[in-house]
Amino acid sequence: MLRTIVSGVAIAGVAFMLVVTMQEPGAWPALAAALLFAMGCLWERRYHAAQQGFPQDTRFNLTGERFVDPETGRVTSAWVDPATGERRYVDEGDPPSPSA
Missing domain, CATH: 1.10.287 (Helix Hairpins)
Incomplete structure (x- = not known):
């Protein structure tokens, strides 16, 4: 923004x-x-x-799925190509810190 x-x-x-x-x-x-x-x-x-690492190809759409990758501990989002079903997972950064 x-x-x-x-x-x-x-x-x-x-x-x-x-x-x-x-x-x-x-x-x-x-x-x-x-x-x-x-x-x-x-x-x-x-x-x-x-x-x-966001897909530069316009055919990929953000799915809205976000999760913490268990291997890296970082927030990851899923992108999908609706025509082929191919998925790409993009590292979005560190997970939010727990509120005190």
């Missing part, structure tokens, strides 16, 4: 700086900085998904 908000703000910043740069050409360094920030946000979203 936070990644979506930051990416949206970054894209809005690029749009704003584009308008400012069209009115005042000397503002191009700020436009370049906004573009770099937006590109970094969008790259990070893709990199994070790839790093976590």
Whole structure:
């Protein structure tokens, strides 16, 4: 959720700086900085998904199944290809800490 908000703000910043740069050409360094920030946000979203192992193939759908893998002790989610029934299990990270 936070990644979506930051990416949206970054894209809005690029749009704003584009308008400012069209009115005042000397503002191009700020436009370049906004573009770099937006590109970094969008790259990070893709990199994070790839790093976590989420299936990049659009044919896979999240099933909603989540469990703690008994071997690793980490939260795992299940993804399925509806056409073939192939399943992929993705490590989502450490399990939530028990509440005190």
